[in-house]
Amino acid sequence: MSDDINKAKSAILRNIPSIDSLLKIPKAIKWLKEYPRNLVLKALRDAVDTKRTELLSGEAHSVTLNSLISLANDRLTAHTSFSLRPVINATGIVIHTNLGRAPLCKSAIDNAAAIAAGYSTLEYDLKSGRRGKRYTHVQSILKDLTTAEDAFVVNNNAAAVFLCLIAIAKGKEVIISRGELVEIGGSFRIPDIMAHTGARLIEIGTTNKTHLYDYERAITDNTGVILKVHRSNFQITGFTEEVGIDEVTALARKSNITAMYDLGSGCLADLLPYRMHDEPVVKNIVKKGVDIITFSADKLLGGPQCGVIAGRHDLIEAVRTHPLARMVRVDKFAISALEATLMEYADADKSFKNIPVLKMLTEDIREIKKRAVRLASGIKGQTTGHMEVKMISDTSYAGGGSLPGHEFSTYAVVIKPEKQTVNELEARLRCSNPPVIARIKVDSLVLDARTIFDKEVKTIIDMSKSWCAT
Template sequence: MNKNLLKSLPKMDELLENDKIKKVIESSMRVLVIESLREAIDYYRTGILKDKITELNNEEIVDYALEILEKKKQNKLRRVINATGTVIHTNLGRSILSKQALEAVENVAVNYNNLEYDVEAGKRGSRYSHIEELLVKITGAEAGLVVNNNAAAVMLILNTLCKDKEAIVSRGQLVEIGGSFRIPDVMAFSSAKLIEVGTTNRTHDYDYTRNINENTGVLLKVHTSNFKIMGFTEEVDLETLVKMGKEHNIPVVEDIGSGVLVDFNKYGFIPEPTVQESIKKGVDVVSFSGDKMLGGPQAGIIVGKKEYIDRMKKNQITRALRIDKMTLAALEATLKLYLDEKEAIENIPTLNMILSDKETLKQKAFRLKRKLSSKTTEFSYKVETEYSMVGGGSMPTETIEGYAVKFTCDKMTPQQIEIALRNNKTPIVVRVNNGEVILDVRTLKVEEFDIILDALVNIEKKLK
């Protein structure tokens, strides 16, 4: 340990007189500047004590403190660039809001609004009235309700219709969703008793009828949106369940999960059940997410027969699960786009990215390659076809052919490049495969190309 070096560490007052610090303290909170300086001094003190730092000067400490300060000023929840090609990326915030949704959020966030005020009547109103009419019009249901996510929606439905009663569900549908949340656990918390019928891969109509009794509250179907069971399988279709429910006067509930409101089959995708189809087939209550295939904010949407929705509105749990003004605004703006399917596909980023044609993506990829090649020389770029994913527990077996920019560097491994991009000021999340870094343009915005270029330029500078 160099005791003289340790003694030469500057005092706080000395660093505060540095011109760089004086300048930055004018635009930053003083407490954060001092915190950053202390952490920088501590870093160098520890380095000296461990004989890892053998020389220093005040400018180095100041520069390191400014790096720390920059990180402190950043929000913990912040923007990242998604170059993975997974459209509904659960870890990256799922669906991106449309321009219309963003404008709606800003409008109610910075102004007073009629969240629970009936302007025409001049008295207290219901927050659910703002979107119920839209939900009814789009899905064909009698009524609608929105809570904070789909797990909450399932819990509310079961607590309202099946408290202290039995909910019959196929074993093959007892799914685990993100974050280790499991359907059986959600059901238990709702005070509904789970009755598992059939087997993992095969469930028949008689499995339900054998278990129906005077204490049966609902017949539950859970759409396995995040996995598929292939091969020797069988499940009871909705029409049969609905018929069974009517015969025994038991409501049929479907957790459709991903919330598809567009028939993707006509665009060349494997058929995915839509909310409208379920309502048309006579399902009493359907729940789905707002931030998956629907392309809106996080929400749990419930549509179905008015008598059941009205009961849920009166359930005291509903207040604990309700959504706020900004979510309502974003959801209303998103749903309005669904009044015209063409408008929805054009304006809702999730739908637009999923349905982007190959030629558009090809041109986009070559545009990115030209931009990157023009300013960097250490990386070798090429454009190739690549398969993207829908993601977010939706269309689990579906891949979408598109294009990506793939690149390598003789002086860095793909893993080192991935780490450097991920630690960029605006993190860039990429994929690495077959020794190449992959930038899938399906999930990239054109305005993000410059950020990617700047990041690679900075990486290249450190190599020289």
């Protein structure tokens, strides 16, 4: 019996078309006109190898020309598509780390595109006709917005903290409250960062309570920095106490040591009118006398991935001239996008309208509801009889290690499939073009209208009919 099966398999294997013969069919000839020959060959070979393996393992019992071409087409699409792709964020998480954090404002996109298209004044001074410095393009505007004496930019906030500590605290003691020994994304921890800077970590207080006398008792002749860390990605509530930045800076000044504040998510806009009371504004912290401050540009600021360092000129100069500064420098794309984003803050009202992160966090709930109504109505019209579609009130979050504990009222579209599982539906949306990233809630799929742009509503509606295909 087994011999008969093997003979049957051998016969089928012999009937699998050769690559040369596949290259002569109309579809392959069309591919050769559109794609490089080596990619077409790779797609066909992958398809043939896959089908051969399925036959030998018993997963398949026959091979048709159509199935080979279909598989080769999928492979060719994969080989010729970008891996880094735009997606529609329907999760309700505004600063979604996995989805690229802050979407850029139009002026930042336009400026970065203009700089990318040709040559630029990245390190060229037009007035003198000599070599310039890349950081001057954002230095002045950062000084204006933060009210700091000087400013510098590196590739992210972890690098900003690291560079500051190695430049101003190497071989010295750095005092920090135990309640502020945070861990940021990717398991980067403040103690680990500090250990590699050559500074000595001095922990004070307890997890939930730190007093001013804890700082005072820890100061020695070798103390270089008192480091405050804003808990931008978590909260400690209940029986707690911490020392305010006013008292810390006063103590540091009296003791002739540096007061440093890592703000993490860093906010340039005043969110107080929007009831986000506990998020410190960078310029307000600088005015309290902090010597050096670090924060991200791609979180609440709403710009490209960067780490901003602002503060006293002598400290910024020490950071700027440190040998490691070049290793964490930003490129022309980040600088061009950052400069344009910062310019939006010249007009406070415009910044909340033009910078996507600020707009999404503060958008009128009535506008979100209108978008959700359109979305629900459109999807329901395309999927009648296949899915239960309704609009609900729900909750969104800032995300990206920002505004912990803040919940934002929102409206979402809930889809409950009737002829497939919710996981199958989620996968269909995730693998669509463009991909739609949603979240699952019990046995339904949730599309949060807060993070869906107006221009994306029609796109989602148009593609929703394909979600019903069996």
